[in-house]
Amino acid sequence: MPRHVAIVMDGNGRWASRRGLSRHEGHRRGKDSVRAVVDAARELGIPYLTLYAFSSENWGRPTTEVSFLMGLFHRYLITETKRLMKRDIRVLALGDTERLPPRVREALAETVAATRDNRGMTVALALSY
Numbered sequence: 001m002p003r004h005v006a007i008v009m010d011g012n013g014r015w016a017s018r019r020g021l022s023r024h025e026g027h028r029r030g031k032d033s034v035r036a037v038v039d040a041a042r043e044l045g046i047p048y049l050t051l052y053a054f055s056s057e058n059w060g061r062p063t064t065e066v067s068f069l070m071g072l073f074h075r076y077l078i079t080e081t082k083r084l085m086k087r088d089i090r091v092l093a094l095g096d097t098e099r100l101p102p103r104v105r106e107a108l109a110e111t112v113a114a115t116r117d118n119r120g121m122t123v124a125l126a127l128s129y
């Protein structure tokens with residue numbers, strides 16, 4: 001079993017357009033996949049999972065798409081922290097998180113602080129990397 005798995009979260013747009021769905025819907029489903037992947041990695045006993053979710057180049061996408069993604073990150077952090085606690089999962093933030101909108105930065109800081117003593121698995125979220 002690997003000790004560290006890293007995933008570049010690419011292809012949401014292509015996945016959606018192949019199914020006649022919007023790019024936004026692709027990102028929304030990508031967020032559901034994050035939950036499934038985190039749960040699976042935890043069950044498999046993989047100690048470290050790194051998710052490359054938003055690159056620095058991604059800031060150049062249309063404003064509506066960037067805002068939509070920021071909304072998804074925010075909602076993920078707000079809704080998933082309880083699940084992460086229950087599974088003893090620690091969250092770390094990677095990337096230039098200073099560039100994130102204040103509400104995302106704050107939610108990220110809260111999740112990182114709340115989960116800091118968890119030892120079951122570490123999930124590193126790369127945002128603005």
Ligand code: FPP
Pocket residue numbers: 009010011012013014015026027028029030031034051053054055058069072073076125
């Ligand atoms: C790249 O696919 C994906 C992104 C820029 C965003 C990934 C983020 C999420 C799925 C939101 C949830 C994430 C977390 C960590 C809660 P793309 O748009 O480049 O797809 P394409 O290459 O097919 O165009």
